[in-house]
Amino acid sequence: MLRCRLLGHDMRFSAEGTTMRWRCARECGAGGAKDYPTPSDAQRYARAFDRKDREDLGRRAPLVGLFPLRILRALRARRTD
Template identity: 75%
Template sequence: MLRCQILGHRFRFYGEGETMRWRCVRGCGAEGAKRYPSEADAQRYARAFDREDLEDLGRRAPLVGLFPLRLLRALRRRGRKSAGTRTT
């Protein structure tokens, strides 16, 4: 699928017993699985991997495209830290 070739796959992760499975939601057919020692491990890893990067857009912004967003976030953090140490 052209969209996956350009933008990359968009995997969703889920657990089935002791196996963690993933599948591209764009319908290109990319999928896989990995077996873990316990069902709890498979579920834990599936939950950890199954999140949208959009949730952390300002915190984990790529250096190139979203650099201004990362810079703005760093300046805000710095402003909050220095505001707490000022004496008037």
């Protein structure tokens, strides 16, 4: 799929028993699975990998594309101190 080639896969993670599974949300066919010793381990890793870090976008913004957002956040934090 062209979008996955250009933007990378959008992996989604889930757990079924002791197996953690992942697949591309764009349905390009990419995916896999890994077994863990306990179901709680599989669930913990699936939950950790399935996070989207959109709420931290301005705090951890890349230096190139979102640098103005990082500067704006720093100025706002400075005003509130």
